[in-house]
Every structure is written in structure tokens, then in C-alpha cells.
Amino acid sequence: MSVAKQIVPFTIDDGRIRVVIESITPSVDDGKFAVKRIVGDRLEVEADVFADGHDVVACQLLWRRAGQTEWQQQTMRALGNDRWSADFVVDEIGRWEYTVRGWVDPFLSWQHDFARRLDPEDVRIAALTGAQLIDAAASRAGKGADAKELNSWSRELAKAGKDKQLGVDEIKRIGMDEAHSAVARRHPDLSLAWTHERIFPLLVERERARFSSWYEFFPRSASDDPARHGTFKDCEGWLPYIKRMGFDVVYFPPIHPVGRSRRKGKNNTLDPGPDDVGSPWAIGAAEGGHDAILNELGTLKDFKQLLKKANDCGIEIALDIAFQCAPDHPWVKEHPDWFRKRADGSIQYAENPPKKYQDIYPFDFETSDWRGLWAALAGVFEYWAAQGVRIFRVDNPHTKAYPFWEWAIAHVRKTYPDAIFLSEAFTRPRVMHRLAKVGFSQSYTYYTWRNTKWELTQYFTELSQGPGRDYFRPNVWPNTPDILPAALQQGQRSVFMARHVMAATLAANYGMYGPAYELLEHKPLREGGEEYLDSEKFERKVWDRSRADSLAEFIGVINAARHAHPALQNDHSLRFMPVDNDALIAYAKHDPERSDIIVCVVNIDPHHVHSGWVELDLEALGIEADKPYQMHDLITDARFLWTGPRNFVQLDPNVCPAHVMHLRAKVTRENDFDYFQ
């Protein structure tokens, strides 16, 4: 035959590698971006691993801290249908990596066939083959106890294979010995193993990246005296109040000098009076820019003392990083090339024609000095991190280039791996997702405008189960200084309660703009708009926190439930449940072990009492179908005895529009029948 003699080009190094590894999960854009987890999490990795023919394959999950060269490994277990799984616990914050290695295993293949052989002559010949494979495993084992045991087993099996007197069952018993086999499996033949060509990045953050309760307030309104500008010192006085409400992150709008040129007056007017304080987002004046502090608020020393006091209460201060300059920001003079010019030579202010924002200059991310600009902006995070700030709420990140964010966030995390970044991008879905992919820890969401049962169910199912679940962590807000949503503008207390309860229980990260929220602030600047009337963005406020209708205590009850119940500290377990009434929305969440289950039911109609039948998926929750279980409402402290999957609920919005119930039941986990607290 001539066919074998042809000259054929080969581009493959070793054609004997037969194993296939596909579809490794979790994975973000095929490993281009990092999967996100929290320190202490167990990462479940799955992959399709198979080979041609009937040989047995084996595979390992490999993982390491980024920068290490040695992999740690864990044998993967077969899930059926060529799918395999293994997991590992991430015990440090920072960057990790993982991938999968597989191989066709000669020893396992041999043993698989050996166990099924019937013909005595075949069994004897196969015993000799097995002895050779065990010998090879002994060589790989080196010189220790394993090698000794394998050598002895190999001799025993070879001897049995040659002994014509020995019965088939006895030979097979020797070859299938489980204790010896376990030793052999520890020393697999990896000479034709394949490690998947992609290394998948994993970003591990601290717990607050997944579970946090934010309270935004303007420090300049912290004074109780209308005549006096609030200070960091005043803010210290607010800490016990915020602590009682159960928040653990206090977020300040920008604390820097406010531009004087083209300063905005009250209600965003263009003709400010001499006492107008302007918008804190118009950053920078002669006395300094992004690393300076507005004189009226106090000194850096005052700020650092506030950080310390807050820290003593278990509260972190988050800063707002808004990368834009007022016309009098020092950078405008020092680095005119960081800004775009108009054809008349003036610097281009922010605009979205026909709208103009003359008090703000955006940076030009196409500047030829992009390296200088990037370093300066990353330096802002580094400066405040050096003062002790570790949480940054980033203003409008979607108007700055993605490559900058990818670089800057990774760069800051090298020195401050515990830094948390919240993306304030209220924009198109793909833009928001890209920001999450390039490194933001948390993202604002559309919750602010999702009101109906259908909208909420669709959106939170997507957030908790959709393709973004491994990198997009929602942080949901019922209001912000920019957004007084239509739903709140009637000012009904029940709506404020319901919107708060849903924010706090649908998502593990949530926040509110207070005290506007707990004091039911609800007047819009214009009918049909979403701006607050007399917005705090443009003026100082004095808040009467002692008002009888304040929601502060209610908020404290909900936040206490969040802190007491791991079920409310994650997003992934959220599952909606059917209720035969569109005014009632019901959902359950649980901790990874299912030892803590919370069921919420909310009446989203602010006007009427509603009742309905809620259907629980008892099997998914691990509850015995025929035993009663207790539902303990964490808001009212009421206790209901429920049985079976369908149970009655009724909610009067004038009393309380929500149940947040702790489910106490005998759970049917494997061999583990316990009432839990």
C-alpha cells in the first residue's frame, strides 16, 4: 500500500492525548473575566470530560492563588452524562485561578474491564497486564510506603495470573482490592494528561462585597442648626442613629471643595446666591481637587477621626468618586490636555445636546496622555485608601473608558485587596454588565423603577439566576438623591415600607438615600419628573429625625433580620413562589446549607388589604410535606402554623404591607433531623 507513505504535515505535538475537556463552569466570557466569590465560599466547578472509546477517564480540578506556579488539586466526581464536578474553599481575598486537567486512565480502564471478565484465560492474561500497570504506579510513587505497597500488590497479582490452580474469583479479588486500588489511584499516569488551555480567573472579595446595607447622607446637612454648615464632627453624632437602623455602610456624596465658577443654585438654577453651597459633584476649586476636603466639613484629621468612630460602631464610610472637574479644579490648569477642546479653544463642558452642564468638565479618555490621566485617577482611590477608606461608590462609571476601569480597579486592589467598588451606572444592560466584568464589586440596578409583581419577578430572577450571577452583584436602592421614583411621590407610608422591605430582602446589598427616605420625603421638583423638590444636591438641609412618622424603627427591624439571618445575606438562593393574587409577591431565600430559610410576602398595593394562597416548594426547601411548620414573622413577632405547600396570607397595607418570616421546621436533610433555631 502506498497510502501510509505519503508525507503529511502535522501541527500537533502529541497526537496520543485523547481526553476532551469542554464547558468549564463557572466562567465569564470563556475565562476572559473573573468569576466573583466571597472569602469562605465554596466554589463548585463543573466540566465535560470524556474521551473516545470505552476507556475510563479521570480528571482533577486545579486551583491556586494568582501568581503561584504550583496547582492544588482535587479529584472530580462524575455527575453522569460526561459531566464532572469538584469544589474548593477560597480562604483568602485576592485573585485566584482554576482550570481542569483530565486524562485517559490506564489503571482505571484496566480495572473496569477486569471486574467484568468471565473467561478464566482472559482473567489470567489481564492479571499480568494489571501487574504491569501497578508496577508503573509504584515507580511513579517513588520510594515511600505507597511504592512498597504497590510493588507487593503487583507481585501478588502477577503470581496469581500465572497460577493455573487459582480460581477466577480469587484472582479478581486480588486485582480489585480496594485498599490497594486507592493507593494506585493516588499515583495516576499523567503522561498523556491534558490541562485545559484556559486558566479561569476568580476574584475573592470580603464579605461586605456580597452583603451590605448602605445609608447615603450629605455630611453638610448633619448640623441641627439651619445656620451652620454640617461637619464631620456633626456626622459623629449621627452614628448611633444610623447604627440603630442597622446600616453598616455610610456613603457620603463628594466631600471635596465645590467649584465656584458657574456654581448651581437651589433647585439646579443657574443664578446662585452668595450662600448657595452648590453641587458637591462639581469637584475642585482653587484650594484643591479630588484629594482635598471642603473646608466647611473639617480637616483630614476630623475625617480620619470620623472613620475611626464609625469603625468602632461597625460602620464603614464609603466615598463617592466622581471623575469630573469643576472649571476651577487645579487639574484644569495643570493638565489642559486631559480635557477636550471646542473649536473656539475653550474647554468642552459636559453636555448631552441640547442639555448643557457648564459647571462640569469631563475627562477626555482619548487624550494622548492617557497614561498620566489613568495614573492620576487611580491615585485618587489610592489617596483615600491610604486614609483608611475601603469602599468607593463610583459616580457614572459608564462615561469613562472600560479599559481604564479594568486597569485601575486591578491596580488599586494590588495594594488594597479589600477595596470594594460600587458602580453607579443606571444605563443599558450590556454597559452595566461590562462594568461588572471589568471589576466593579457591586452595581446599581433597575430596582428603583421595577414596581409590578411581573417586573420584580422577571428582574430578580434574571439577577439571581441569569448569566450575570457569577460577576454582577446587585445593590438595590428604592431612592437616590437623583431619583425620587413615581411610586414614592404620593408619599404613602405603606409604599415606603414595601419598597424598603423588598430592597432589603430581594438583594443582599441594598441602600437608601436618607434621611429623605425614612422621613418620607416625596415632593418632586416637577410633575412627571424624578428630581426631588428642593433637592439636597443643591442646598443644605436640616432633618427632624424625631418625627412620629419616621420609618427609622421599622428600617431597624428589617436590618436586624438581615443581620440575624444568613438566608438574607446572599442573592443566589432567591426563588419566587406562586400566589394567586397579583398584588402579593412571595419569595424564599436560604443559606448554602439550607439551615436558615426566610419567606417574604409583600402586598404591593398601597391601598387595599389583599389575601391569597402562597405555594411553597417544600421539597426544594427540604421540608417534610406532611408535618406542620412554624412561620415566625420577624416584623410583628407573630407566629403562624403552616402545613403543606399551600397556605393563606393576608396583608393590610395600613398596618404592615409585608411578612418577613423565618421558617422553623423539621428539615429532611440526609440523616440530619433537627429542629433548628
Next chain:
Amino acid sequence: MSVAKQIVPFTIDDGRIRVVIESITPSVDDGKFAVKRIVGDRLEVEADVFADGHDVVACQLLWRRAGQTEWQQQTMRALGNDRWSADFVVDEIGRWEYTVRGWVDPFLSWQHDFARRLDPEDVRIAALTGAQLIDAAASRAGKGADAKELNSWSRELAKAGKDKQLGVDEIKRIGMDEAHSAVARRHPDLSLAWTHERIFPLLVERERARFSSWYEFFPRSASDDPARHGTFKDCEGWLPYIKRMGFDVVYFPPIHPVGRSRRKGKNNTLDPGPDDVGSPWAIGAAEGGHDAILNELGTLKDFKQLLKKANDCGIEIALDIAFQCAPDHPWVKEHPDWFRKRADGSIQYAENPPKKYQDIYPFDFETSDWRGLWAALAGVFEYWAAQGVRIFRVDNPHTKAYPFWEWAIAHVRKTYPDAIFLSEAFTRPRVMHRLAKVGFSQSYTYYTWRNTKWELTQYFTELSQGPGRDYFRPNVWPNTPDILPAALQQGQRSVFMARHVMAATLAANYGMYGPAYELLEHKPLREGGEEYLDSEKFERKVWDRSRADSLAEFIGVINAARHAHPALQNDHSLRFMPVDNDALIAYAKHDPERSDIIVCVVNIDPHHVHSGWVELDLEALGIEADKPYQMHDLITDARFLWTGPRNFVQLDPNVCPAHVMHLRAKVTRENDFDYFQ
């Protein structure tokens, strides 16, 4: 400020590139494997393309034949929500490539804002900016008419911007001039463009890869005389019969010398008589192996004459390539290192313990001479391709290494780009999909065992709409020489008819093992098994094609419908339709232009008349809801007048269990009201 002065490492070449390109489709494993199409197809490519901020992005689909360096390009159109689309027609078989290029477009961004400006001073300044951008476009345009037009437009706009007397509307009219704008768009600023880092492979095959009708038969049974072995000459006599049935591919089991050592007798017995012909899959004897022809069938010359005669009838001959050797195959002596050895030094025969196949030696794809083995096996395809064969049905490809297939199929296609490979892998889903990914044109499916309406609906929805649709082309068979499925074993004619109609209309590629099928062969070797009694795999047969109950004519009618109707020549358009009776299954298919629509309804209960109401999705099919339309049954030639989405059908299995109906209607395509034939 000190922050800007820090030394920061940058690994990015140009941080000014702001555009993002994500989620390019179609794509197989993120571009690792080729998307498949047929020559003449229009490939629709989509991508997410966006940037930060409000600037306008633009993007192009780039494509070329593999090996070329220049891209062809097509501007993509926005679909909304940051998704873009463009398409191109593939006009040659072979390997192609495509990807997407995007950029933030300064000219389009300027024009977008310019149109919205109201302030006269802003409009004048912006006109000057626009003039600069148009000047830059003129420079990129070079020296031709475009450059001249752009230069003149730029001058006109700059002049207008400086003319304080000119009204805003007039300046805007000049800047927004559509004819000039179209010229400017032809010369975009690509200095900060980004081409996606992946180049996506595309394999374009000839039409028969997508649409083919296979008839498998054993040439050794082509003789009408029981005493005489069939020959290629006899096969010539079958061509008119096969042609009348409407098949276009005749596939022969292996035509090579059959091993004598350990030859199998009738019904797979181990003690053959002297006249037993053995299994044609036991390939090779002293006289030759995979490139030799069994003496009894004739000579290479006879074979080539048969190819020619078949070709004259519009029929292609497909060969079965089974990579395994009988013990007397010449390679066993020439290349003993291509086979595994047992511990006793003998060559390892095929086995799946406790089952043994001593007449077959599998190749060892872990041989150190894998290069020699691969070249020899690829050489088999090349040898037969050189004789004129272009379709190969590959036996059990899943027991040979995937890297071999990936290399061998690509290698053969280099010389024979029109070669078609059918994968005979009846195995686990991921294995079958991997073979399709590495290059097989078509794949056997589970259709053979899918009987109920639910099973068929699930499976064919997955095949036509699932993730494999871009690379896995089903070829469905109601029977094979290895598989007489339980459904056929009662021998009801209506089952044979229904199973055939569904094979021929659910999939564009289908085949049957004849004449066993049209002659209703249905006796199993053993109750509960799937082997044919007196299987043709182990003996010659003489077939009485003149039998009154033959399905040959019925098969001819169905195949004629397939050839006449483009709707039946693709897989992707398949959609199932609700019928309120589980014994009736209904589905529609159409050609890409929706100018040919076929509706099938099949009664899958062989015993009883069934009727029900079929629901058509008239809007999806482009049919006016309130006009009657004609359903022309291509089997019985009956014509029904239907109106609206719900219509009545009734099928008597004793007459005919299926409707294959051509829908004739006034279609509501844009501005195109035509009755079509």
C-alpha cells in the same frame, strides 16, 4: 498633588481604544470550532458593540476565505440594545473566517450632537469642529472624487460657522447634508478601531451536506440469483429503481476483502460454513486491506464504472470507512505497533468485557507511531477520493481519537474540499457533538428510538434550535443494518410509512437501510433485541422488489416532495404546532424567504383513526389571518381549504398515516402580495 506622579505599570498598548465588542454569534465554543454553512447561504452575524458615554459607535463585519490576508467588510446595522447585525453570502466551498471591528466614530458622534443643538453660538462653534472632522475624512479619502467632495463640504461648513448672519437652521442643513454625509461615512476614522481578538472559523460545504437522501444497501445482495454473489455490475441494474425512489446517495457497507481468520457465520455465529461470506466490517485479508476491493464484487474498474453510471442518474456512491482490521489485514503484519498487545504477546482484539469481537482488531491511538497511523488512515480517504468517491460514512468514529479526526478531516478537505463525512456515532450526546465540532459534516441521531410526540418534539426542537444547530447536522434513519427498532418489529405498514415520512420531513438529511425497509423486513433475531433475524451483515440476501406491499412507490412520492420543496431542504426552520391529540404530531418548515411552506401532520398510532385541531402560527408563516388558504397534500394530491389558525385534520393509518401539505396562500411579506406555486 502627588497622586499623578506615581509610577504605574501599564500593560495596555493604547488605552484610548474605548469600544467594546462582545458575544459574536454564531460561534461554536467561542470560535474554537467552525460554524457550518452551505455554499450560497447568507451568514447572519451579530455582536454587542458599545462604548462608554454618549459617543456614537460604528462597526463592520469582516470576512475572508481562510488563508487570505485582506478582509471584506460590511457595515453592521443597529438592532437596538447595543446589538448589531450584518450578513454576507458564502459563494465558495471551503474554509472562511469572520470577525467584527468596531470604533467610536468622531464624525457620527459630532453629527448626532449637531442635529440636537439649539444655541446659535454652540451651533456655530460645532460647525467649525465638524469642518475639521470632514477635512480629516477628506485626507483619509485620498485623491479621488470623495476627497474633493468632502473638502468642498468642509469649506462650506466652516464658512457657515463663521457667518454670523446665517440662521441656525441653514448651518444645520449644511452640516447634516445626507449625500455628503454618506461620502464621509465611507472614510471613517479607524485610528482607534478595535478588531475582536478572535477570528471565527466557518466551514462552507456543498449542498448535499445539508440536504441528502441516503439508501444503504449491500452490493453483495444485488444479484437476483441466490447462487451468485452480487457485483458492482449488478448494482448498476439497481440504479433506476433507487432513482425512482428518489434517493441521491447510495451508501455501501465496506467493499474490501473480508477477513478469513475468525470469520463470523450467519446470525453472528462463531462457526461459519465454507460458503459464509462473513461481515464486511471485518476488513482485510491476504489480498488487501482498506484500499482493496473484495474479488467477488468486481474490480476497481467495475467500481469506477458504477460511480459513473450512478453519477449519470444524479446519484452519489458513499463508502463506509471502518477503521479496524480483521486479523489477516496486511497492516497487522506490517505495523504490529499500531495495535495494543495483551500480556501474552497476542494482539488485543476488540472487546467490551465480557463481550469479545475476536474477528476485529482496533487501532491503538496511543501508539508512539501515531503519525504513521494517522497518515495511513487519512490515506484511505484520499485513496477513495482519488477514485471519485466524495461521501464517506464513518463507522464508529467515537472509538477513534478526536484529535485524529480533527486533523484527518481537515487534511482530506485540503485536497477534496467537496468531501462529506457522516459520523455513525450512536452514543452519548457530548461525544456526538464533539465529533460534529471536529469536522464531521453530518451525524446519526437518536431518531431511530424517538417514538412519542413528546420525545420527537423535544428532540427535533433541540436539533433545529439548540446550541448544536450551527455545527451538528442531523442525518436521521428509521432503521440500519444494526438496528431494527422495537417500533418496526410488529411489521405494520402504517408504522413503516409514518416513521419514513417523519424521517424525510423532520430532517433535511435522512436515510434508510433498504431493501429491508421498503420490503417491511421486521423479524428480530431475539425478542427484546434490535438485531435483524438472518441479518444481511452476515449473509447474502435476494430481495423480491416486485412485492405488492413494497413501500418503494410511497417512498418515491415523499422523496419527490423533498426535491420539489426547498422548505424540506433545511433543518433550522422546523417549528412544531399544537394539536389537541397526542397521537397526532404536526410541524411546519419553510425556505429562508418563506416563499415555500410545508405543513406535516402524522398519526403515530398505527391502529386507530385520529383527528384533531391543528394550530398554525399564521403570523410567523406570514399568512393573512382572515383569508382562506389551500393545503395541497403532496401524498394523496387532495386539496383542503383552510381558514384561520385552527383547522381540523383526520388521519386513518390504514389508508395513509400522514399529510405532507404544501401551503398555498396570499402571503403578507412587505409590499409583496403574490400567490405562489
